[in-house]
Amino acid sequence: MANVTLSQGSNSFADDAYQPPRRSPLRWVVLFILTLLLLLTLFPFFLAVINAIKTAADYAVGGPLSLPSSIDFGSLQKFWNVSDFSRKLVNSAIISITVAVFGVLISLFNAYAIGIGRIKGSRIFLVIFLLGIMVPQESIVYPLYYMAKATGLYDTQLAVIIIFAVIQSAFGTYLLSSVLRSFPKEIIEAAEMDGANRWQVLWQVVVPVLRPSLMVVGTFFFIWTWNEFLIPLVMLVSNNNQTVAVAMGLTRGQNMSDPTFSAAASMLGIAPTLLFFLVFQRTLTRGVVVGAVK
Amino acid sequence: MRKSILAMAMGAMVLTTGMVHAQEKTFNIWWFEDADSAEGIAWSHALDELRANHPDVTVNFEQKTFAQLQASGSMILNSSQAPDLLEYNKGNATAGLVSSQGLLLPLDDAFTAQGWDKILNEGDVVLSKYDEMGIYGSGHIWGISVYGEYVSAFYNVDMFDKAGLTVPTTMDELVADFEAFKVQGIIPLALGGADTSGQHVLASLAYTKADDAWIQNYQGLRAPLDTAPFLYAAQTMVDWVANGYVSKDSTGMNDDDAALQFMSGKAPIYISGTWNLGKFNSNIKDFKWGQFLVPTPKYSVGSTGNLWVVPKGSKNVELAEEFISLTLSPKYQTEMANAGGVAIAADPATITNPVGKNAASVFKEISDKNGLGFYPDWPVPGFYDVLIQKVAGLLQGTSTPDEFVAQLKQVYDDAQENQ
Numbered sequence: 001m002a003n004v005t006l007s008q009g010s011n012s013f014a015d016d017a018y019q020p021p022r023r024s025p026l027r028w029v030v031l032f033i034l035t036l037l038l039l040l041t042l043f044p045f046f047l048a049v050i051n052a053i054k055t056a057a058d059y060a061v062g063g064p065l066s067l068p069s070s071i072d073f074g075s076l077q078k079f080w081n082v083s084d085f086s087r088k089l090v091n092s093a094i095i096s097i098t099v100a101v102f103g104v105l106i107s108l109f110n111a112y113a114i115g116i117g118r119i120k121g122s123r124i125f126l127v128i129f130l131l132g133i134m135v136p137q138e139s140i141v142y143p144l145y146y147m148a149k150a151t152g153l154y155d156t157q158l159a160v161i162i163i164f165a166v167i168q169s170a171f172g173t174y175l176l177s178s179v180l181r182s183f184p185k186e187i188i189e190a191a192e193m194d195g196a197n198r199w200q201v202l203w204q205v206v207v208p209v210l211r212p213s214l215m216v217v218g219t220f221f222f223i224w225t226w227n228e229f230l231i232p233l234v235m236l237v238s239n240n241n242q243t244v245a246v247a248m249g250l251t252r253g254q255n256m257s258d259p260t261f262s263a264a265a266s267m268l269g270i271a272p273t274l275l276f277f278l279v280f281q282r283t284l285t286r287g288v289v290v291g292a293v294k
Numbered sequence: 295m296r297k298s299i300l301a302m303a304m305g306a307m308v309l310t311t312g313m314v315h316a317q318e319k320t321f322n323i324w325w326f327e328d329a330d331s332a333e334g335i336a337w338s339h340a341l342d343e344l345r346a347n348h349p350d351v352t353v354n355f356e357q358k359t360f361a362q363l364q365a366s367g368s369m370i371l372n373s374s375q376a377p378d379l380l381e382y383n384k385g386n387a388t389a390g391l392v393s394s395q396g397l398l399l400p401l402d403d404a405f406t407a408q409g410w411d412k413i414l415n416e417g418d419v420v421l422s423k424y425d426e427m428g429i430y431g432s433g434h435i436w437g438i439s440v441y442g443e444y445v446s447a448f449y450n451v452d453m454f455d456k457a458g459l460t461v462p463t464t465m466d467e468l469v470a471d472f473e474a475f476k477v478q479g480i481i482p483l484a485l486g487g488a489d490t491s492g493q494h495v496l497a498s499l500a501y502t503k504a505d506d507a508w509i510q511n512y513q514g515l516r517a518p519l520d521t522a523p524f525l526y527a528a529q530t531m532v533d534w535v536a537n538g539y540v541s542k543d544s545t546g547m548n549d550d551d552a553a554l555q556f557m558s559g560k561a562p563i564y565i566s567g568t569w570n571l572g573k574f575n576s577n578i579k580d581f582k583w584g585q586f587l588v589p590t591p592k593y594s595v596g597s598t599g600n601l602w603v604v605p606k607g608s609k610n611v612e613l614a615e616e617f618i619s620l621t622l623s624p625k626y627q628t629e630m631a632n633a634g635g636v637a638i639a640a641d642p643a644t645i646t647n648p649v650g651k652n653a654a655s656v657f658k659e660i661s662d663k664n665g666l667g668f669y670p671d672w673p674v675p676g677f678y679d680v681l682i683q684k685v686a687g688l689l690q691g692t693s694t695p696d697e698f699v700a701q702l703k704q705v706y707d708d709a710q711e712n713q
Contacts, residue, residue: 060557
C-alpha cells in the first residue's frame with residue numbers, strides 16, 4: 001500500500017508543478033492505466049463491504065461476487081459484540097500511538113548520533129540496525145516470550161510497546177540517519193557558534209527541519225504496529241489486552257470459516273487505519289516530497 | 295516534548311490496568327468453539343448452571359481463537375496466565391506435546407471418581423491418553439472430549455428424489471448415483487481439491503480398503519507405509535475427475551467454495567466433516583438435506599472432539615471437573631445435539647433436532663464398533679500440507695496415482711525411520 005500511495009503522491013505534485021505544453025493522447029492511456037490500477041486496488045475493499053452487509057444465507061445462495069439482496073448489519077454487529085471491538089480499538093490505539101511516539105524518539109536519537117554526530121563505526125551500527133529489520137519475527141518470538149516472562153511483562157501491552165518501539169526504530173534509524181547525513185553542516189556550525197550545545201542543536205535546529213520526515217516515519221510506525229499480528233497474538237493472552245488484528249482471528253475456526261463474518265471483521269479492522277491514513281495523507285505526501293526535492 | 299510525557303502517562307496507564315486482578319475466588323475458563331456453534335451454545339448454558347451453583351465464585355470466561363492457542367498454547371500453559379480449564383486441540387502435536395512437557399494435570403482419578411468412565415467408552419478416550427512421549431493411545435488421561443466429529447457425505451435430498459435415486463450403501467451404488475446425475479447434466483460431487491476436504495475424500499476412500507492392522511500401523515507410525523489403500527483412493531479420485539463426477543475447477547477450489555456449491559443447490563453431494571452441520575443447518579433454506587457415510591467396512595474418517603484440559607497451575611480443579619461433568623451430562627449433551635452438534639453421550643430418544651439426532655446415532659455407531667480412523671495427516675508432522683499439495687497435483691494430473699503414492703510413501707517412511 002505504501003508504495004502505491006507514495007508514487008501517487010509524487011505524481012500529483014508533478015502535475016501541480018508542470019503545465020504540460022499540450023495534451024497528448026498518451027495522457028489518456030496513462031489515465032486509463034491508473035484507473036485500472038485504482039479499481040484493482042479498490043476491489044478488495046469493495047468485496048469486504050458487499051460481503052459484510054450480506055446475510056450468511058444470502059452468501060450461501062449467491063456467493064462472494066453477487067450483490068447483496070438486502071442490507072444486513074448483523075455480521076458487523078456480531079463481530080463488534082463478540083470481539084468487544086471498542087475495547088480492542090482502544091488497545092490498538094494506545095499501543096500504536098505509543099509505539100509511534102517512542103519509535104520516532106529512539107530513531108531520532110540514534111540518527112542524530114549516526115548521521116550528524118558521525119560516531120565511530122556508524123556504518124557497522126547501521127548494518128546492525130538493518131539486520132533488526134530483516135530478522136523474521138517468528139525467530140525472535142520465543143526469546144521475547146522468555147524475556148517478557150522473566151520481567152513480568154508477559155500479557156501486558158507494555159511488552160508489545162517496547163518490542164515494537166525497538167523494531168520500528170531500526171527502520172527509522174536507517175531512514176533518518178541517511179537524511180541527516182546530508183543535513184547542511186553550515187546550519188549546525190552556525191548554531192554551535194552561537195553557543196548552542198548538542199541538545200539545543202537537536203531540538204532547535206535539527207527537529208524543526210526534520211519535522212515532516214518525522215511525521216511520515218511516525219505515521220508509518222502507527223500503521224505498521226496497528227497491522228502487526230504474530231507478536232501481539234503471542235504476547236497478549238487476555239482478551240482485554242488484545243488488539244484489533246488479533247481479534248480478527250475470531251473469524252477463522254479450526255475447520256470452518258464464516259465468509260460474511262470475516263468480511264465484516266476485515267471491514268471493521270481496516271476502517272481505522274484507512275481513516276488515519278486519510279487524515280494524515282497530506283503529511284505523508286508532503287514529507288515524501290520534502291525528501292525528494294532535497 | 296509534550297507528546298512524550300503524554301506517551302509516558304499512557305504507558306503507565308497500560309501497566310496499571312494490566313496489573314489489576316481480582317482478589318476473590320475466580321474460575322477462569324477458555325474455549326475457542328464459536329459462540330454460535332452447537333458446542334458453544336451448550337457450554338455457555340452449562341457455565342450458567344455452574345455460576346448458579348457457586349454464587350461465591352466469579353466465573354471469568356474468555357472466547358479464545360483457534361489461531362491463538364495453536365500459535366502460543368504451550369507458552370500460555372507455561373505461564374501464570376493459564377486459566378483453570380480450557381479447550382485444547384486433540385492430537386500428538388498439541389495436547390500430547392503439552393502433556394509430555396508436564397503442563398497439564400492428569401485426570402485419571404477424576405475419570406473414575408466423577409463417573410466419566412461410565413459415560414465414555416474405550417474408543418471415546420483413545421485421544422485422551424498420551425504417553426510420556428506425547429503419543430496418543432496409552433498413558434495417563436490428560437483431557438476429556440465431550441463431542442465427536444466425523445467425515446460423511448452431505449446430500450441434497452430433493453435432488454436425489456427428483457432424480458429417483460436412493461442413498462448408496464456400497465461404493466458401486468455411490469458411483470451409480472454419480473453416473474445418474476452426470477447423465478442429467480449435473481456434476482454430482484463438490485470437492486475442495488486444494489483444501490482439507492480433498493484429503494478427507496482421499497482418506498475416506500483409502501479407509502474402504504483398510505483393516506485394523508493397517509489403521510494402527512498407519513496412525514501409529516509403526517511400519518513403512520503400505521500404499522495399497524492410498525493407491526486405490528488416488529486411482530478412484532482420478533477416475534472421478536476423468537468421468538466428470540467432479541468439476542474440473544475443483545482442483546483449485548477451497549472448502550468454502552465447495553461447500554457453497556452444495557449450499558446453493560448446484561452440487562447434490564459434498565463430502566466433509568460434521569463441523570459443517572451448524573452452517574448447513576442455519577443457512578440451507580431451499581431444500582432438504584441429509585448425511586450418509588462413505589461406505590466403508592469399518593473405519594470412517596473422524597475422531598472425538600477437542601479436549602477439556604486442566605493446566606498444571608489450575609487453582610480450581612474441583613470446579614474444572616464439575617464443569618466437565620456438566621458438559622458430559624445428558625442435559626447439555628442433548629442441548630448440544632439439538633443445536634446440531636455431534637453428541638457423544640446423549641440419549642437419542644430425547645433429541646428433537648433430526649440433524650443432531652442422526653449425527654449422534656451415526657457417531658455412536660462408528661464409536662461402538664471402534665471405527666474412528668482419525669485423520670490422514672495425523673501420523674507425520676507437516677503431513678497436512680503435504681497431502682493438500684499432493685492431492686491437488688493428483689487432481690490436476692501433474693502426478694499419476696503411482697507417483698502420488700510414491701511421494702506420500704517417501705515423506706511417511708522418512709518420518710517413520712527418524713521418529
